[in-house]
Amino acid sequence: MTANTKYSLKCALAIIMIFSAIQCVSSDDDDDDDNDVFVEVEQSKSEPNVDYTSPIPSGDFHLAENFDDISSFQKKWVPSQAKKEGIDEELAKYDGVWSVESPQRDGFKSDLGLVLKSKAKHAAIASKLDKPFYFTEKPLVVQYEVNFQEGQECGGAYLKLLSHTKETQDLKQFYDKSPYTIMFGPDKCGNDYKLHFIFRHKNPNNGTYEEKHCKKPKERINEAFEDKKPHLYTLIVNPDNTFLIKVDHKIVNEGNLLEDFVPPVNPESEIDDPNDVKPKNWDEREKIPDPEAQKPDDWDESAPAKIIDSSAVKPSDWLDNEPLMIPDPDAEKPDDWDADMDGEWEAPLVENPRCDGVSGCGPWSPPLIDNPAYKGKWKPPMIENPNYQGKWTPRKIPNPHYFMDPLPFKMTPISAVGFELWSMSSSILFDNILITDSVDVALDYASKSYDLKKKKIDEDAESLFIRILKYSNERPYLYAVYIVAVGLPIALLFVFCCGSTKEEKSETQMNADPKKTDALTPDDQPTPPPKAKNQLDIPEDNVEVEEEEEEEEEEEEEEEDDDDDNDDDVEEKEEISTVHEKEDVKKTESGQGDVPSLKKRKPLKE
Incomplete structure (x- = not known):
């Protein structure tokens, strides 16, 4: 079972434990329908x-x-x-x-x-x-x-x-x-x-x-x-x-x-007199066009609002010979299509797939831009109307339906x-x-x-809150019960969902950074020198593997506290180990004494 599967099962178990304590009560009311009281x-x-x-x-x-x-x-x-x-x-x-x-x-x-x-x-x-x-x-x-x-x-x-x-x-x-x-x-x-x-x-x-x-x-x-x-x-x-x-x-x-x-x-x-009519010469215009204003000589009313952009260049990927829409190649004429009644059948148009991913298809024309010389139709400016008479309203007459009810x-x-x-x-x-x-x-x-x-x-x-509060104040020990009842499910949820086993921690740490150890790894092992004729034929790799296993068990407990310091120690120990090994090899090749490394290594098991 993988770590993710274990984690999912733990979360599901914690949620089930919490929701098992919740009870839902629902009630429905039915309506009666008659024709009497x-x-x-x-x-x-x-x-x-x-x-x-x-x-x-x-x-x-x-x-x-x-x-x-x-x-x-x-x-x-x-x-x-x-x-x-x-x-x-x-x-x-x-x-x-x-x-x-x-x-x-x-x-x-x-x-x-x-x-x-x-x-x-x-x-x-x-x-x-x-x-x-x-x-x-x-x-x-x-x-x-x-x-x-x-x-x-x-x-x-x-x-x-x-x-x-x-x-x-x-x-x-x-x-x-x-x-x-x-x-x-x-x-x-x-x-x-x-x-x-x-x-x-x-x-x-x-x-x-x-x-x-x-x-x-x-x-x-x-x-x-x-x-x-x-x-x-x-x-x-x-x-x-x-x-x-x-x-x-x-x-x-x-x-x-x-x-x-x-x-x-x-x-x-x-009220307004319904028979009153606004005079024909009544001027309600607050502003009027200035009658003395004249259009400037350089005012060109014929200039268009938009002109062709002369600096525009057709994109290099523009497909002039490809239409934007083409007949649907997958369309089929219905079996009940009657040419006499329905006319000649034509496939519906769809977007041309060749136009996808390019700037455009069909005949290219430069875009239009605002005309800087455009001024539009000239209009004289507005001025105050010297003959303005205000908004006309009909005159007032006594209301024939007027009354005063003070109470x-x-x-x-x-x-x-x-x-x-x-x-x-x-x-x-x-x-x-x-x-x-x-x-x-x-x-x-x-x-x-x-x-x-x-x-x-x-x-x-x-009764749902205040009464419980009053009742609890009379019995203070109940607050401990409430804390357990509320806190325990939360703690279980946290432990089951967020916790991890010792094996998972160890596996995670080793996979995260294998260099955080003094033990030699396959990348760190130096290339062994050629053996002398009188050197014992003992498998060097197997002896070092056993040493590595013993060293790893002792050093795992110190890794969490000494990770930062061990980085420097690893380099020093590797250098010292390499020097000792070279000296042992030289003594062996010269025929002086036995193999020194055998004095510190355990015999191989058969």
Whole structure:
């Protein structure tokens, strides 16, 4: 098994050990789709850490709907049986599905809400107020919760405050044309995020109604459409024409009914005279050509903008006789080709392969360059117009439709509320709708409903980290457990992937630089001198190989620390060894004594 194979196996083993400790939990929610209002009570999976009871307003109110009392809901809320006008019969029906059920997540056991179950269908449902709201001397406060449990792609979740008129008495006929006084709530399609506040203003002159649209919010509201959590929407309209819009108790928009709506409540006192006509001699030109300017004598208007580059030279590899495109030699005429019907068949053209890698093919012509003598058509310079009269505008006349409504707060009274929606996302949950004339009542109502939900969601979010931290602070020994649990897999991964065996290190070092040793290598061994007649016939190579093996075992342990110093020692030892060998050879040749090297060498094994 090679070193690379061992390394790969070790990495794979370490990764398997780490991922074996990870567990993934996933859950899918299925959507139900029916044609009636269903009551479905789903128990929350987690026990609430906050006490929750159905909220009850602490003061006067016109509507307070928490959807927790199913029998009360069924008596008050009426699904629409109307049809939209001007569209296909099948699309005109309000056949969207409404259901009363618990939230999909982060909910209390006893908390229910109104849920729009279906998507891509028109849906409408409405309820009468306990008593109509009249715009007198107290503010209007509208408050309700919205939870896009599946997020929102395209669609609205706004609430309509239906006008107190004959058209809104039968809520079964509630549809998009039903008169409303205020429309308030979130809406989104694509990247267009909106928080509507629209009111219908009555013209005091002729009694007609016109929609007035509030300016866009100052703050970002994107998160409420994406985080799949409940959010509280609040509208406060005051008798002094001021308004406030809040999301989760935070002001996101504010202004004045007279100043911050389009079109404005009160029209202009003067308008342009539709019968006024601009005089024929009215001069609107700020600048005119200088009438006294003359074209210079040397101005040549006939000079072309481009001329042939006379210095250009045809490239030496240019192929004049080769066309750029040639008939495809591999093309074949289709079997069903009819010359009488289709004409003479011709192979499709393809690029000429002979033109690849050369400057060009076909007839060569020099390129065009800018003409330095080109000036173009002469035009006189522009000067200030001495007869300039300014931009003409029609004269103003009194607006025959002018009126002044100093108190647009006094809107049409409200007697019902309803949702008339179309959405491409399902499972939109509505809860805790409140219509009142007291800001304090609304705040108290929110403290008993939305604020408790928010607190529970925050606690559940903390449980993964904060609770573990608090629990660990009470038991400090757990930090050692965490360090082992986290550090051990990392250490194993490092050791298995980055470590190497002793044999691999030794092999790598020897292959990297064989010169880092005092032992003689095949390149360093000197050429032995010719043997004398009386010299013993002992294989010199085998004796030196054994010496090299013994020296290598002793020197491997010193290599790492002495590599730099050994480079110089190697040269000195080689010179000394060579001198001794030459002296031994001379003594042998002269017949004096035995072979000296045999005294230090071990006998050869048979």
